[in-house]
Amino acid sequence: MSLEGKLALVTGGGRGIGRAIALKLASQGADIIINFFRRREAAEQTAREIEALGVKTDVIRANVGDATKIDEMFDAIASKYGRLDILINNAASGVGRSVMDIDTKAWEWTMDINVRAALLCAQRAAKLMEGRGGKIVSLSSLGSFLVWPTYAVVGVSKAALEALTRYLAIELAPKGICVNAVAASFVETEALKFYFDEAFKKHGIPATPAGRMVTPQDVANVVAFLCSEEAFMIRGQTIIIDGGLSLYSPLFAKEKG
Amino acid sequence: MNVEEQIREIVARITHVDKSTITRDSTFKEIKADSLDIVQALVAVEETFGIEIPDEDAQKFRNFGDFVSYVENRVAQKETV
Numbered sequence: 001m002s003l004e005g006k007l008a009l010v011t012g013g014g015r016g017i018g019r020a021i022a023l024k025l026a027s028q029g030a031d032i033i034i035n036f037f038r039r040r041e042a043a044e045q046t047a048r049e050i051e052a053l054g055v056k057t058d059v060i061r062a063n064v065g066d067a068t069k070i071d072e073m074f075d076a077i078a079s080k081y082g083r084l085d086i087l088i089n090n091a092a093s094g095v096g097r098s099v100m101d102i103d104t105k106a107w108e109w110t111m112d113i114n115v116r117a118a119l120l121c122a123q124r125a126a127k128l129m130e131g132r133g134g135k136i137v138s139l140s141s142l143g144s145f146l147v148w149p150t151y152a153v154v155g156v157s158k159a160a161l162e163a164l165t166r167y168l169a170i171e172l173a174p175k176g177i178c179v180n181a182v183a184a185s186f187v188e189t190e191a192l193k194f195y196f197d198e199a200f201k202k203h204g205i206p207a208t209p210a211g212r213m214v215t216p217q218d219v220a221n222v223v224a225f226l227c228s229e230e231a232f233m234i235r236g237q238t239i240i241i242d243g244g245l246s247l248y249s250p251l252f253a254k255e256k257g
Numbered sequence: 258m259n260v261e262e263q264i265r266e267i268v269a270r271i272t273h274v275d276k277s278t279i280t281r282d283s284t285f286k287e288i289k290a291d292s293l294d295i296v297q298a299l300v301a302v303e304e305t306f307g308i309e310i311p312d313e314d315a316q317k318f319r320n321f322g323d324f325v326s327y328v329e330n331r332v333a334q335k336e337t338v
């Protein structure tokens with residue numbers, strides 16, 4: 001699976017899952033543009049690690065929740081490179097609240113970053129992929145169909161993102177652009193550190209038939225596959241990466257020993 | 258309007274707090290600013306003054322006064338460049 005000569009934009013690529021994806025695509029030979037918003041040091045550190053892999057890298061600051069900033073980012077990419085082969089819609093945000101506490105500010109903030117940005121980035125990216133084909137992969141979450149405490153607004157945004165993925169996949173298929181999503185269960189990153197105490201891991205691991213929690217590398221591996229030609233016939237799908245968690249009920253677990 | 262007053266107006270608008278209650282010693286908790294309010298205030302201040310405030314720096318602000326001093330310094334640096 002070589003991505004040599006390909007140019008990839010990873011939104012929110014400075015840390016967490018985005019960082020793992022950026023490094024994975026770079027390890028397969030792709031040049032990487034890292035978009036970041038709040039953490040410049042992290043983005044620059046990731047860029048240095050990518051450069052060490054022998055590919056080119058660029059760092060662009062933009063709040064993808066702001067449509068004007070998305071335009072500015074793509075204007076910069078268009079004038080500097082004039083093309084794009086891979087778009088990873090990874091940047092995400094959210095407000096941890098119960099359904100009854102979601103206000104319009106929390107709703108709009110989350111939707112703008114998690115869904116609207118994916119639409120606007122895909123629209124601009126598709127133009128840069130015109131005549132050459134491309135891959136778009138968006139990062140969803142199992143919270144799009146499972147119900148987790150205080151995850152409501154993010155879960156709803158991810159459900160919309162999966163629906164958007166299907167519509168984009170069909171509309172962009174004639175242009176040779178493959179559009180898919182991945183949905184992971186809990187991945188231990190800074191963004192979810194709120195959940196990850198010892199008690200959570202104690203219950204999370206037995207609830208996962210694969211025997212461990214999902215890592216950023218697990219997600220990056222699947223994203224890289226979806227960016228390869230081997231995945232050409234997969235369109236509009238959301239691939240679940242959860243070690244079996246969503247299929248399995250620990251109710252039926254037998255005590256060991 | 259000086260830097261401090263402009264930031265006070267932005268923070269008051271986002272948190273819906275009476276701006277006269279925001280002093281340099283006020284913590285974000287006292288201003289009742291949640292994490293979304295804080296990031297929105299940072300973004301608004303960045304755009305008002307044309308500067309970048311990375312989270313690595315913002316996490317060190319103990320109170321409103323720290324926020325104001327940081328922005329004052331950044332604006333002064335920008336003017337001398």
